[in-house]
Amino acid sequence: MNKEPAEDGLVGISIRGNQLRMAEVVLRSAQKYISKVASSEIKVPFDFADIRKRDNIASITQEINKLYELSGFESNKASFSLDSNEVLIRKIPIDFPLESTDLREHALWEASQVMINPLEDYIVDFYVQNNNPNDENDRILILVAVRKIIIDYLKEIFASTKLHLRGVDVDIFAAQRVVESTYDFSHDSKVTLIDIRDHNIQISVLFNGFFMEQAIEYGNGYPGDKGERNDFLSRMISKEMRRIILDNKLGKSVDDMEEIFVYGDNVDEGMIEALVKAHDVNLHRVNPFEKITLEATPVDPDVTKHPEAFVASVGTAIKGL
Numbered sequence: 001m002n003k004e005p006a007e008d009g010l011v012g013i014s015i016r017g018n019q020l021r022m023a024e025v026v027l028r029s030a031q032k033y034i035s036k037v038a039s040s041e042i043k044v045p046f047d048f049a050d051i052r053k054r055d056n057i058a059s060i061t062q063e064i065n066k067l068y069e070l071s072g073f074e075s076n077k078a079s080f081s082l083d084s085n086e087v088l089i090r091k092i093p094i095d096f097p098l099e100s101t102d103l104r105e106h107a108l109w110e111a112s113q114v115m116i117n118p119l120e121d122y123i124v125d126f127y128v129q130n131n132n133p134n135d136e137n138d139r140i141l142i143l144v145a146v147r148k149i150i151i152d153y154l155k156e157i158f159a160s161t162k163l164h165l166r167g168v169d170v171d172i173f174a175a176q177r178v179v180e181s182t183y184d185f186s187h188d189s190k191v192t193l194i195d196i197r198d199h200n201i202q203i204s205v206l207f208n209g210f211f212m213e214q215a216i217e218y219g220n221g222y223p224g225d226k227g228e229r230n231d232f233l234s235r236m237i238s239k240e241m242r243r244i245i246l247d248n249k250l251g252k253s254v255d256d257m258e259e260i261f262v263y264g265d266n267v268d269e270g271m272i273e274a275l276v277k278a279h280d281v282n283l284h285r286v287n288p289f290e291k292i293t294l295e296a297t298p299v300d301p302d303v304t305k306h307p308e309a310f311v312a313s314v315g316t317a318i319k320g321l
Helices: 054-070 100-114 148-159 171-182 226-247 269-278 307-320
Strands: 009-016 019-028 031-041 077-082 088-094 122-130 139-147 164-170 191-196 200-206 210-217 259-264 282-285
Touching (some): 009 054, 009 171, 009 307, 019 054, 019 307, 031 054, 031 307, 054 148, 077 148, 077 171, 077 307, 088 100, 088 210, 100 122, 100 139, 122 148, 139 148, 164 171, 164 307, 200 226, 210 226, 226 269, 259 307
Parallel strands (some): 009 077, 191 259
Antiparallel strands (some): 009 019, 019 031, 088 139, 200 210
């Protein structure tokens, strides 16, 4: 099979802690394929706390170029998935008609109400979704804001790479994109996505579109022992999900969720088994390669052992195409 030219593809990139991941997606005959996937451990994390350290730019640039070349990526376009810990996300009801020109003004006003720093320090984006299909005026404004200094830092990194930065995404929306394109469920299903991270878990809910997201820190009680850690995470997830469900009137228990999708850097089979035993819900370990064909046999064993860790890189790549 002849491959499309490299410029018809796009490389999705994510950095979580010291882990760099890339996924190259190409569009061929109106069909998306994942041509290559790779990851590496980098010396310097993409961390807002260290964003003013100029030496970090050269280090991250070097690591991206190195992985790009060693893995044989061909596309020269890239999209980067930001960690949602670095992004402000708000869901704002709109129960009155607004013209498209007024929506942006309203979105900026809403953003100014929740910002600590001046609004001009942020890049603000938004989209509107219908909350009630029977009422066109019952809408939700999904507001996303990121500090300009983060985007400027990102642009400087890519300025010295072999890739042209064409888009910036957020990992939570990249994950939602993968789940919606891979698994079958209705728009009004109650669906939970759980991102298992190094220092916290992030729970997001889909119900008639994006519904909410919330991060919960592990705290000082996070066990070092693997078995204890799986039990700890299972109990924590169950507790927080039940609270979210009750607080938002989505049901009475975790079992009122129709689907649960688990992904991230620290997913373990023991934790999955504990959750399956605890709840009568369809639970999935997200595999972003399930519906989109992975053409090349991956060199990195993590791709087949832990496909759920590549959700953000694949999700931001398929958005770009």
